[in-house]
Each structure stands twice: as structure tokens, then as C-alpha cells.
Amino acid sequence: MRNRRHRTFRHIPFVILVTLSSSKAYSDADSTGFSESYFYDDLPVVLSASRLSQSQANTPTAMTVIDKKMIQASAALNLPDLLRLAPGFTIGFYSGAGATVTYHGHADEYARDMQVLIDGRSVYDPVYGGIPWSELSLSLDEILRIEVIRGPNAAAYGSNSYAGVINVVTDHPRDLLGTSFSTTIGYGKARYFEAAHAASVKNFDYRIATSYKEDEGFDDRDDSSRARWLKFDGDYRIGMDNTLRTSLGVVHGNYDEGLSTLLQKERELDNRYNYQSIEWSRFLSPANSFSVQFYHNYYSIYDLYRTPRLSEQIIAIEELQSLDESVRTDYFAGLISGGAYDFDALLDELNLTDSPFLFSWIGLKSHRYDLELEHTLEPVDDLRIAWGFGARHDRGESYWLFHRKDPVSRDLYRLFLNAEWYATPNTVINAGGMLEKFEDKERLFSPRLGINYHLDPSNTIRISGSRSYRMPTIYEDNVNLAVYLGSADDELNTWIVSTEDLDPQRIDRIETGYFGNFTEYGLNFDLCLFHEQYTDIIDQYRDFGLPDPDRGLTDPFALSVLDELHSFLQSGAFTYTNFGTVEIDGVEFELDYRPTIRDILFLGFSYLHVSGNELKRLKKGDYSIKENAQDKIPKRTFSLIAGHSFDDGFTMSTAYYFTDEMAWPGEGDTVPNYSRWDIKLNKKLNLSNSDIDISLVLQNLHKDNFDFYHDKRINEHNIWKKRAYLQVKISI
Amino acid sequence: MSRTQANRLLYRHSREVARFACSILPFIRHQEKPGAALITTTFLIFFLLPINCSANSHVSNILILLSGNEDVYLDVATTITNSTIKYCRNHGQVCQNANFEIVQVASYDIQREKDYFLIVTLGIKAAEFAQHNLKDKIILSALLPQSNSRHEKLTATGLNHFFLYLDQPLHRSLLLIKVLSDRFKSVGVLISKDDTVIAHTLSEAAGRLDLDLDIQRVESKDQIGASLNNLLDDIDILLAVPDTNIHNRSTVSNILLSAYRKRIPLIGFSSAYVKAGALAGVYSSPEDIALQVRDSIVTLFSGRSMPKMEQTADYFSILFNADVARSLGFPVESVNKLKAKMLNRLNDDP
Structure with a gap:
């Protein structure tokens, strides 16, 4: 009503008043005093419908939010370790620096079922699959929040948002102004160093950061690592309505890796990674904004291995x-x-030479170019829509993986729409879908529908269903990995080969949940019951019928001897097919209790009932199935953080993580339950010109834990022993 | 002083409201909206028609002097006239016959000497004008920000100049925080490095409300971002207090975004701040200002003396940003309930 009256008065030629004009701009020119206009002139709407994110009570899926306070209390020193907090998450370190992260398990060293985004940039490697965790050039100190969406969400994030999505949101340079140094020393001769500088120059905020990390990894293995990165983030505001955000980074890591078996001898991987991202956001009106993002990721692994000569x-x-x-x-x-x-x-008879074998298990060069436009609008009250389209070009180059010198590429076009509709003041309907067309594949549609009903402001129940796909990686679709003799021209033994046109694997999930948000007490908790069905799982199996190279031989006897030699290496070859089916029924619970700003208690729990099968081998049409899915997915996970800050700047926190016994797929082994107890002691000192933050991090105090490898035959174990680190951060 | 003068003027000009009626008639003729014209006409029939438009006595002339032609001045001025006449009529007071004249300061003719009972100025510019040019009148200056450099000059004048400040007392913002949620214990505030008044006032109020105050002093404009970052990690809620060095058109966007990214709600000091993205705010609406002016007019007409030469805002309004609340996972609160809770607390402990 008042607004309407204002508008009316504006048009009144009141005889005793001078001619009316529009209101003056809200001014800050008078810095010594201000006029009444300071209180009454309009300000641009900053947090409008198109900029506000959805609250947890309104999200249709289970979500764990890991914020700065949890990061500080967790005693984790890297991102994968931090993700142990999310219920149902399984984290494995197959080497000191090599991690794999999966939701509801069933993943090897390169978990291909997770989408990971850093400020909207997907870091999923399209060629080999999985996330290059050690190449992410991300310091825990710069993470603002991690939103872990448990369950499929391709409707919002695209294919490969399969079992879950990890959405990492970093601080803007403006929120990290100043110069900081951080150093950590500790277990395994760990020497980590990070430095960063952030500043604002007029409308331009920037941050430059660098890091060097080296350690010796697990005790009993040669898995030391040396990694360094340098990156730049810029945030340029053009007027009130336009923002240009850029991000550039370059990473170089050397990782000792290998096992004691002949073909997996210790070697040094040389990994390089760089990325460039630019995003333009334009604020058209409080109910209308759009953004365009373009990024490129480059990832290369040099992993050429040369064995001793055949003799x-x-x-x-x-x-x-x-x-x-x-x-x-x-x-x-x-x-x-x-x-x-x-x-x-x-x-002589088999056309062999007494040469070394040459091969590479994962040597590759990978590119991802992605362009996306998103438009967010509020066409009517209580309805928010985000829609957009995008295009992507993925490319892989690897003679060793594909047995071809030219690159293998795949394009993708996508169209998406997600809507949040307050159908009634207490009912929120989330509906959305993603339509994707991959080159040489059928069109995919990934829908999502959820209804959240607020019983009252504190209690919300929800029911939702979604479907997502995981597209086969470029590797799974095109692999032709062989062991070569002496030179890259002489293919000796086929190891893994693609034999069929793979379909994407699919997940369907329905869940019902309860979210309690008791702001007065600083308490929120989420309880979620769900049913997941994974179908058309892309499974690797060994096909004994797949022939190895015949080396140009025609003599039957020579061929039979060659077969014997091949069996010395590997008979047949591994290949991929869509076969496995897994069903999971489960319950997950998390509680976040912060009675005061100084206290934190977080609990996460997951219990799963798993059934499903796996294809093992195929020989002359015969195959065997193993009903072993339940072995590969831990039945229970549990996580806990508790921390308190005292008056004098001293903070004490403790964390506990538990994962049931499980069998890691791929190269991994069956490992007993993982039960880890950490403590972190922290003291903040505020000096006149700087802040000093000293932490003592004690990890795995409870017992030795086996991680990923636990093979007595080859005497390979990744054993978590007690670990201690001292960390000093200086901020100027 | 004012009492005697007021009484004298009151008797001399007791019946005249004609000028206001005459002034407002052209307004009716030019109304673009028939509905609004109807309402205004009805208003005139009930309240003003008995008055002789040709009369031009100055017994109860009230001049409302506007600093400019912005909506807020018009809004306050018309609400003053409407609410005063209505109130006085309902209470059978002589001020029902007040004769209002609304003039913008730029078009006021100094030569046109008139005998006003009272001059109400809206805004700093009008207050300064009246102080310099209408010295012998009773002046009631409203819509004035309390913290302004020109204030010193304004308060230094005679005893017939009263000030009604639009700033809400700082403790009301803290009280709003208190009634919003018991969860908010630690309140962060950015203030200029040389400020002493705000820090002292807030500390006192926070102590009474059992809130922890975390005050971060801003050395210079360039340090706003860094100071805010230092603050946001250790507080439950951020309180913005009027200070053009800190909260201005070029900084509000970054302050709101930085706080929002860290999920820290912000309490603003104007409706515009809340609309821009603060969770809530206590502020003086044009109606609130007008009602306090009305109360002062009634006081002066009744022959009572004004309680103080300078008054802080008596009335207040609350604005709550439901979209921001929802996004932060904060329960959406009814403004009426919040205000009722605040009034209860204020009644218990004013």
C-alpha cells in the first residue's frame, strides 16, 4: 500500500511544491556527516531470489554441509580425509597421496561414480574417470563450504553426478584479504608449505597462492610424493551488476607408486595439471540473472614403465x-x-627379442572444455527457475591406453531446467531434469522430483526420486592397453581391450527424509531412508576368449608355444560390459549441534543393506556371477567431531571415523574395519600486526588401520599408524 | 519559553485550517487515480469542509518545510497533516483547526512574512534554512539523522528549536536480535576507528541484554573487507550501524555478500538495507516520523512543554526479509509478532 501511495504522490502537481523529480541517488559523498537520504534512498538488491541459495530444509535430497568450523575441528589435512564426515562415504588411500572417494562404495582407485565441482568447475577426469584428488590445488583454508549431496543429482549437475555430488565452494579473494603462510611438518617426513596473498585494487580482488608438499606416504611402501602448485583467482566487479571471476592454476606432482609384482614395480609418476576458468555473472534484476562459465582442465600422467629384459x-x-x-x-x-x-x-620361432617390456597403466593426456549458460529467474512469486544449456568437449590422448596416436574425443550438449516452487506456504516442490546428448550415444534424460513439506518452521519431511547416469569413460569405451616388447611397435600381450558399445550405467533412488532445524538450540539433524538401484553397471571382467597378438605366426606349434608364453603374462584380456546390478536399502542420519559459537558436535551414521552381483569371467560363452556386492560396500559408517574454543584462543577438538570391513574393488583388497580417532589442539595468538595459529594434529591414535591394500601374498599393506603433525599459520 | 509563546499563538490562531484545505484542493483536481481522489475528497468532507476557505488567519498556521521533493518528505508531510487533524479531532483538541502549509525550502519566499505558530522542518536542509531565516519562530526539525556534522551548528541555536531524530536508538537493534533468536549470542559490529559514542552505547545495551559484543574498528575504507573477515568467523550475527564510512552504496553489496557467504545474518538500519539483503532491521518509517511530529504538535498546542529539546525516535518499524531467512535456514518470523515481543521487552525495561 505504501509503495502504491508513493507512486501516486510522485505524479501530483501540488501547487505549493516545486516540480517533483526522481529521488536522488543514495550518496556516500558526505563522509563527515550524512543526510536523511542515507536512511531512505533505495539500495540495489544484493541478495535477491536469483542469488540466494536453497536452504537445507528445502533441498529434495540428503545433503551434508561441511563448513569452515567443521574443517577446522576435523583434524583432516586434505580434502578426501575431510569427506569421511559424510554418512555413507568411503575413503581409501591407495598410496600416501592417492585417494579414492565414493558414496556407497563399489569403486576402485578411480571412483567414477562421484561428481566433484570446485566453484562450478567439474574436476572429474573424462578419460580415465575419477578425481585427481592430489592435483586439485586446493588448500583447506580457502574452502568456504563443501556441499555433499548424497545420492544422484544429474538433473542439476549433469551425468556422472551419479552416486553423489561434492560441491566445493571456495572463499572469494575479498574474503581472504592479506598475506598468509602455513607450514606443516610431521609423520612420514611430511613437509607442507603454503603461501597466499589476497588484495583488492578498486573493483578487482585477487588472490595468488602456492603450495609445496612432500611426504613419504605409508611406512612400508615406496609411495612418497612431491607436489607443488601455483594458482590465481580474480574477481572483477563491473558496476553493480556484472562480475567477472577468473581462476587459473598449474600443478606438478611426482608420486612414487607401485607394488612388488613384476608388472607393477615401483616407479615415479609425473603428473601435470592445469586449469583455466572464467565466469561472467550479470544481475539483470532482483528476479533475473544469468551467468556464463567456460573452463578447461588439462591433466597428464607420465607413467611409462620399462621392465628388465625378458631373460x-x-x-x-x-x-x-x-x-x-x-x-x-x-x-x-x-x-x-x-x-x-x-x-x-x-x-627366433616366436619373433621375439630379449628386450624389456614397455607399457603404461595410466599414462594419458586429458582435456575437458566446457561452456555453460545459466539463467535464474523468478517469473512469479514463489517460483524460482534455473535453466540453461551447455556444451562440452572431452579429449584423451594416450598411445599406451588406446594404441593410437591420434586423440579420442567426445562431445556433449546439454539442456537443463530446475524449479523450486512454493506450492503452498508449507510445501516446496523441486522438479527438474537434464537432457544430454553425448556423441555416438543415445540421448539421456535425468529427472528429479521432490516434495518437502514443512510441518512447522523447525520440522520438514520430504520425499523424492531421481535418476542419473554414469557415462562410460573415454577409457572404458576405447581402451586397448597392451604390454609391448622392446618398442611401442611390438605389441606382445593384450591386457585390457574395449569390445563393445557400452551403455551408461544407471541409478534410481527414492528417499524419504526428515529434517529438523531448531535454530534456537543451534541444532539440526537429518534422517533419511532410501532405496537405490544400480543397473547396467559397467563391469570389468576377464575374457579368456579374447586373443593376444599372434606376432605374424602361422605355424600351429609356434602359436601354441606363444599361447603358453601369454599365459605366463595374462591369458585373454580384461574388457568391459554392462552387467552388474546392485540394490541398496539404507538409513542415514546426521546431527549438527552448535549450542554456542564456540562449540560444535557433528555425528554421521549410515547403515546399508546391500545385494547385487558381479560378472567375473567369460570363456567360450560361459560366465560366472559373484553375488558379492555386499562385500564391496561397507555396511556401516560413523563419523563424529566435537570441539570447543576457550576464552584464551585455545581450541580442542576430537574426531572419530569408522568404516566397516570391506573389499576394495580393482587392485584393492579386503580390509578390516577402519576405526580412527584424531585429536587437534589449536592456539590462536593475536599479535599487533599478525595472527598466529598453531595446531598440533594427532591422527589415528586408536589403533593401526589397514587401508585399501592388505595383501599378504605380495606383502603389501597400507597401514595407518599413529600420526602427529605440527602446523603453524601466520596471517598478516 | 515555548509554552508561553505557544499559548499566545494558539489563542491568536485557534480556528484556521483553511490554508491547508485550500492548498490541498488543487491536489484533488489533479489526482490521476479516481480512487485516491475519492478518499481525499471524503477526507475533506468529513474534516475540512466546514472551514471557510477564504479565511486566512494565522492563529494556528503550521508551516511544513521540506528539504527536497523526494517521496519521503511528501510522505512524512502528508502523514503529519492527516494524522494530526484526525488525532486532534478525535480527541477534541484545538489543534484540529491547525492550518498546514507544505512548502519546499527551495521555493519558500522569505519576503512573504507570515505569522506561523509552528514551523516543522523535514530534513537537514530545511532545518538549516529555518534556523537561519525563521529564527523567531518555534521550529520543530524532524527527519534528522542524529550523527551528522551539521548537527553541531543546528543544536547551537536558541531555545525554540526542537529536534526529532530519525535514528533508532541502537539498543532497539540489539533488542531485535534478542527477540529474533536466543541463538544469537555474539553480535559483531563494524565501527569507525575514532568512534566512541556508538561503541559505548552498544556495549551498555548489549550488557543489559546479555549479548556479547564483538566490535571491530575499521582503520580506513580500504580495511572494511579485512575487518569484516576478522569479525565474521567469530560471531552469530552482524549488526550494521549508521556510519557512512562503513556502510555506503559502494560497500553494502560486498558486506552483504561476504556475510551471506559465511551464513552470518545481518541486521540493517533502514528498510533499504533489509530489502537489499539484510535479515531484518529496525528503522523509522515516514509514518513513524510523522507520528512523532504529530505528538509534538499536540503537545505544543495543548500548552504543555516539549519533554526534551532533542528527542530520539519514539516509534519504530521492523522489516524482515523472508527470502534471506529461508535461504539461511532461519524461521520466517511475522513482523507483528517481532514488534510485539520488542514492545513487551521495552515496556518491561525501557
Whole structure:
């Protein structure tokens, strides 16, 4: 009513008043005093419908929010470790720096079922799949919030937002002004160093940060790492309505990796990563804004491995150690040829050379170019819509993985729409969908529908359903990985080969949940019951019928000897198919209690009932199925953080993480339950010109834990021992 | 002083409201909206028609002098006239016959000497004008910000100049925080480095309300961002207090965004601040200002003396941003309930 009256008065030619004009701009020119206009002139609407994010009570899916206070209290030193907090999450370190993160398990070293976004930039590697966690150039200190969406959400984030989505939101440079140094020393000769400087120059805020980290990884393995990164973030405001955000980074890491088996000997990976991202946001009106984002990720792994020569490998065979070294090669040749060949004859007859094997398990170059436009609007009260479209070009290059020198690429076009509608003051309907067209694949539609009903301001119940897909990686679709003899031209043994046109694997999830938000007490908790069905799972199995290269041989006897030699390496080859089905019924619970600003208590719990199968092998049309999905997904996870800050700047926190016994797929092993107790002691000192933050981080105080590898046969174990770190941060 | 003068003027000009009626007639003729014209006409029939438009006595002439032609001045001025006449009529007081004249300061003719019972000025410019040019009158200056450099000059004048400040007392903002949620214990405030008044007032009020106050002093405009960052990690809620060095058109956007990114709600000091993205705010609406002016007019007409030469805002309004609340996971509160809670607390402990 008042507004209407204002408008009316504006048009009144009141005789005793001078001609009316529009209101003057809200002015800050008078810095020594202000006029009444300071209180009454309009301000631009900053937090409008198009800028406000959805509250947790209105989200249709279960979500864990990890904020700065949880990060500070957690005693985690890296991002994957932090994600142990989310109920149902399983984290494995297959080497000191190599992590894999999955929701509801069933993932190997390269968990391909998670989408991870950093400020809207997907860091999922399109070629090999998985997340290059050690190459993310992200300091925990710059993370503002991590939104962990538990369950599929392709409707909002696109394919590969499959089992879950990890949305990392970093601080703007403006929120981190100043210069800071951080150093950490501790377990495994850990020496971490980070430095950052952020400043504002007129309308331009920027931050430059660099890091160097090295440590020796697990005790009993050669998995030390040396990684460094440099990055730049810029935020340029053009007027009140336009923002240009840029982000550039370059990473270089060297990682010792390997096992004691012949073909996985210790070696040094040389990983390089860089990215460029630019986002333009334009605020058209309080109910209308759009943004355009373009980014490019480049990831390369140099992992060419050269074994000892063939004869040296034969001499090293354990079963031949009782023989004199000089006769072992001939004995071996006689063994596989039925006495027909000595070693020289074996080389001649099978067109072999006494050369090293050459191969690379994961050596690749990967590019992702992505462009997306999003328009957010509020066409009518109580309805918010975000829609947009995008295009993506993924490209992989690897002679060793694809047996081709030209790159393999795949384009994607997508169209999406998500709506949040307050159907009644207490009912929020979230509906959305993503339509995607991948090159050479069928169109995919990933829908989502959820209804949240607020019983009162504190209590909300929800029911939702969603479907997502995981597109086969470029690797799964095109792999032709072989062991070469002497040179890249001489393919000796096929190891993994793509044999069919794979479909995307699918997940359907329905969930019902309760979210309690008791602001007065600083308490919120979420209880979620769900049913998930994974179908068309892209499974790797060994097909003994897949032939190895015949080396141009035609003589049946020579071919049979070659087969024997292949069996010495690997008979048949691994390949991929859509086969497995897994069903999970579960309940997850989390509680976040912060009675005061100085206290924090977080609890997360997950209990799953899993059933499902896995294809093991195929030989002449025969295959076997293992009903073993429940072994690969931990039945229970539990996480806890509790912390308190005292008056004098001293903070004490403790964390506990538990994951049930599970069998890691891929190269991993069955490991007993993981039960870890951490303590963090922190003291903040405020000096006149700087702040000093000293932390003592004690990890895994409870017991030794096995992680990912626990194989007595090859004597490989990743063992978490007690770990202690001292961390000093100085902010100027 | 004012009492004697007021009484004298009151008797001399007791019956005249004709000028206001005459002034407002052209307004009716030019009304664009028939509905509004109807309402105004009805208003005149009931309240003003018995008055002789040709009369031009100055017994109860009230001049409302506006600093400019912005909506807020018009809004306050017309609410003063309407509410005063209505109130006085309902209470059978002589001020029902007051004769209002609304003039913008730029078009006021100094040469046109008139005998006003009272001059109400709206805004600093009008207050200064009246002080310099209408010295021998009773002046009631409203719509004035309390903290302004020109205030010193304004208060230094005679005893017939009264000031009604539009700033809400700072303790009301803290009280709003208190009634919003018991959860808000630690309140952060940015203030200029050389401020002493705000810090002292807030500290006192916070102590009474059992709130922890975290005051961050801003050394210079360039340091607003850094000071805010230092503050946001340790507080439950951020309180914005009027200070052009800190909260101005070029900084409000960043302050709101930084606080929002860290999920810290902000309490503003104007409706515009709340509309821009603050969670809530206590402020003086044009109606609130007008009602306090009306009360002062009634007081002067009744022959009573004004309680104080300078008065802070008696009335207040609350604005709550439901969209921001929802996004922050904060229960959406009814403004009426919030105000009722505040009034209860104020009645218990004014």
C-alpha cells in the first residue's frame, strides 16, 4: 500500500511544491556527516531470489554441509580425509597421496561414480574417470563450504553426478584479504608449505597462492610424493551488476607408486595439471540473472614403465631359483615348448627379442572444455527457475591406453531446467531434469522430483526420486592397453581391450527424509531412508576368449608355444560390459549441534543393506556371477567431531571415523574395519600486526588401520599408524 | 519559553485550517487515480469542509518545510497533516483547526512574512534554512539523522528549536536480535576507528541484554573487507550501524555478500538495507516520523512543554526479509509478532 501511495504522490502537481523529480541517488559523498537520504534512498538488491541459495530444509535430497568450523575441528589435512564426515562415504588411500572417494562404495582407485565441482568447475577426469584428488590445488583454508549431496543429482549437475555430488565452494579473494603462510611438518617426513596473498585494487580482488608438499606416504611402501602448485583467482566487479571471476592454476606432482609384482614395480609418476576458468555473472534484476562459465582442465600422467629384459625376468622367476642362473632361460623355453626350444630358438620361432617390456597403466593426456549458460529467474512469486544449456568437449590422448596416436574425443550438449516452487506456504516442490546428448550415444534424460513439506518452521519431511547416469569413460569405451616388447611397435600381450558399445550405467533412488532445524538450540539433524538401484553397471571382467597378438605366426606349434608364453603374462584380456546390478536399502542420519559459537558436535551414521552381483569371467560363452556386492560396500559408517574454543584462543577438538570391513574393488583388497580417532589442539595468538595459529594434529591414535591394500601374498599393506603433525599459520 | 509563546499563538490562531484545505484542493483536481481522489475528497468532507476557505488567519498556521521533493518528505508531510487533524479531532483538541502549509525550502519566499505558530522542518536542509531565516519562530526539525556534522551548528541555536531524530536508538537493534533468536549470542559490529559514542552505547545495551559484543574498528575504507573477515568467523550475527564510512552504496553489496557467504545474518538500519539483503532491521518509517511530529504538535498546542529539546525516535518499524531467512535456514518470523515481543521487552525495561 505504501509503495502504491508513493507512486501516486510522485505524479501530483501540488501547487505549493516545486516540480517533483526522481529521488536522488543514495550518496556516500558526505563522509563527515550524512543526510536523511542515507536512511531512505533505495539500495540495489544484493541478495535477491536469483542469488540466494536453497536452504537445507528445502533441498529434495540428503545433503551434508561441511563448513569452515567443521574443517577446522576435523583434524583432516586434505580434502578426501575431510569427506569421511559424510554418512555413507568411503575413503581409501591407495598410496600416501592417492585417494579414492565414493558414496556407497563399489569403486576402485578411480571412483567414477562421484561428481566433484570446485566453484562450478567439474574436476572429474573424462578419460580415465575419477578425481585427481592430489592435483586439485586446493588448500583447506580457502574452502568456504563443501556441499555433499548424497545420492544422484544429474538433473542439476549433469551425468556422472551419479552416486553423489561434492560441491566445493571456495572463499572469494575479498574474503581472504592479506598475506598468509602455513607450514606443516610431521609423520612420514611430511613437509607442507603454503603461501597466499589476497588484495583488492578498486573493483578487482585477487588472490595468488602456492603450495609445496612432500611426504613419504605409508611406512612400508615406496609411495612418497612431491607436489607443488601455483594458482590465481580474480574477481572483477563491473558496476553493480556484472562480475567477472577468473581462476587459473598449474600443478606438478611426482608420486612414487607401485607394488612388488613384476608388472607393477615401483616407479615415479609425473603428473601435470592445469586449469583455466572464467565466469561472467550479470544481475539483470532482483528476479533475473544469468551467468556464463567456460573452463578447461588439462591433466597428464607420465607413467611409462620399462621392465628388465625378458631373460632377466625369467631368471628372476621364483620357481626357477633352485636352478643355476645360466640354464634358467633355456629351461623356461623348454618348459613352455615341451622341450622343443631353447631360449634363443624361442626368440627366433616366436619373433621375439630379449628386450624389456614397455607399457603404461595410466599414462594419458586429458582435456575437458566446457561452456555453460545459466539463467535464474523468478517469473512469479514463489517460483524460482534455473535453466540453461551447455556444451562440452572431452579429449584423451594416450598411445599406451588406446594404441593410437591420434586423440579420442567426445562431445556433449546439454539442456537443463530446475524449479523450486512454493506450492503452498508449507510445501516446496523441486522438479527438474537434464537432457544430454553425448556423441555416438543415445540421448539421456535425468529427472528429479521432490516434495518437502514443512510441518512447522523447525520440522520438514520430504520425499523424492531421481535418476542419473554414469557415462562410460573415454577409457572404458576405447581402451586397448597392451604390454609391448622392446618398442611401442611390438605389441606382445593384450591386457585390457574395449569390445563393445557400452551403455551408461544407471541409478534410481527414492528417499524419504526428515529434517529438523531448531535454530534456537543451534541444532539440526537429518534422517533419511532410501532405496537405490544400480543397473547396467559397467563391469570389468576377464575374457579368456579374447586373443593376444599372434606376432605374424602361422605355424600351429609356434602359436601354441606363444599361447603358453601369454599365459605366463595374462591369458585373454580384461574388457568391459554392462552387467552388474546392485540394490541398496539404507538409513542415514546426521546431527549438527552448535549450542554456542564456540562449540560444535557433528555425528554421521549410515547403515546399508546391500545385494547385487558381479560378472567375473567369460570363456567360450560361459560366465560366472559373484553375488558379492555386499562385500564391496561397507555396511556401516560413523563419523563424529566435537570441539570447543576457550576464552584464551585455545581450541580442542576430537574426531572419530569408522568404516566397516570391506573389499576394495580393482587392485584393492579386503580390509578390516577402519576405526580412527584424531585429536587437534589449536592456539590462536593475536599479535599487533599478525595472527598466529598453531595446531598440533594427532591422527589415528586408536589403533593401526589397514587401508585399501592388505595383501599378504605380495606383502603389501597400507597401514595407518599413529600420526602427529605440527602446523603453524601466520596471517598478516 | 515555548509554552508561553505557544499559548499566545494558539489563542491568536485557534480556528484556521483553511490554508491547508485550500492548498490541498488543487491536489484533488489533479489526482490521476479516481480512487485516491475519492478518499481525499471524503477526507475533506468529513474534516475540512466546514472551514471557510477564504479565511486566512494565522492563529494556528503550521508551516511544513521540506528539504527536497523526494517521496519521503511528501510522505512524512502528508502523514503529519492527516494524522494530526484526525488525532486532534478525535480527541477534541484545538489543534484540529491547525492550518498546514507544505512548502519546499527551495521555493519558500522569505519576503512573504507570515505569522506561523509552528514551523516543522523535514530534513537537514530545511532545518538549516529555518534556523537561519525563521529564527523567531518555534521550529520543530524532524527527519534528522542524529550523527551528522551539521548537527553541531543546528543544536547551537536558541531555545525554540526542537529536534526529532530519525535514528533508532541502537539498543532497539540489539533488542531485535534478542527477540529474533536466543541463538544469537555474539553480535559483531563494524565501527569507525575514532568512534566512541556508538561503541559505548552498544556495549551498555548489549550488557543489559546479555549479548556479547564483538566490535571491530575499521582503520580506513580500504580495511572494511579485512575487518569484516576478522569479525565474521567469530560471531552469530552482524549488526550494521549508521556510519557512512562503513556502510555506503559502494560497500553494502560486498558486506552483504561476504556475510551471506559465511551464513552470518545481518541486521540493517533502514528498510533499504533489509530489502537489499539484510535479515531484518529496525528503522523509522515516514509514518513513524510523522507520528512523532504529530505528538509534538499536540503537545505544543495543548500548552504543555516539549519533554526534551532533542528527542530520539519514539516509534519504530521492523522489516524482515523472508527470502534471506529461508535461504539461511532461519524461521520466517511475522513482523507483528517481532514488534510485539520488542514492545513487551521495552515496556518491561525501557
